[in-house]
Amino acid sequence: MAKSSDRRRRARSKSCAGDQAQPASRPLPHPSDPILQTLVRDTTTRLIYGFLFKRRQNPPTMVEIRAFLARKLGEAPAQTDRRVRDLRDAFEVPSEYLDGGYRYVLRGWRAGGPLEDRSGISGRLRAEVLSPQRCAQCGRTPLDHGVVLVVDHMIPREWGGSNERENLQPLCEECNHGKRDLYSSYDAAASQIRQAITYDEPHRRIGELLKAFRGDWVPGGMLGVVASAIQYQEDWQKRTRELRTLGWVIETQKRRDVAGRIHTYYRASHWEPWPRGDIRAEIRRRERSARSA
Structure with a gap:
């Protein structure tokens, strides 16, 4: 069974590598390559890169990455997950659900090449x-x-x-x-989230984010952030409810966290194609039609 799982992971890795926009002739740098120091300045993050490089055919979970750092450094740094995400400025490191858990796959170079340092805030x-x-x-x-x-x-x-x-x-x-x-934990949907953020209309940003999760629950805080990505939406909850006018089925759920705070989660169990033209105008038209019926 273990050998079968390894074969599935290797096949998945090869398939993913073929989908990259980067040329196949550009191999990943070896962990000892001096270029890595110019791309990844943090020593601990370079250790993580070396571990992911070694485990390309058997991608590790975050638990395994932390255990590796604990062996190397005596303890796992508090921001291990942040350092893994920092690698994405130069490399494609998606989190994929494989063999019962989310595993971090060092797939290749970042599409479009390494980003300039975006962490610098004055x-x-x-x-x-x-x-x-x-x-x-x-x-x-x-x-x-x-x-x-x-x-x-x-x-x-x-x-x-x-x-x-x-x-x-x-x-x-x-x-x-x-x-x-x-x-x-939502890294697997990162590309869909990035796409949802680009839309001009708040209804479409909200709807595309809900669609990206394919019926799973989305935290209200995340929905509010994406809704306000281009222009702040004071009442994004109303924008979400208005999708029902377009035939969408939007459900809500209340959850209490360990501190006792109540959080609202949303999901779309059914959605319709977007209307042509202005979405807000179409919602208002349908609302007026419903009131006059």
């Missing part, structure tokens, strides 16, 4: 983002609760988020880690 911008001195998610402050605030990308960089001020917010380290853990 000191002035960082100070502006952190100036409220309050976590945007839990509301705790450094003065009253002793938390450490960090600059968070509301739309993650790997989903197309930028360093623009409107995409940055202050989060405490605990909330930031929790958000990264949650969002990284």
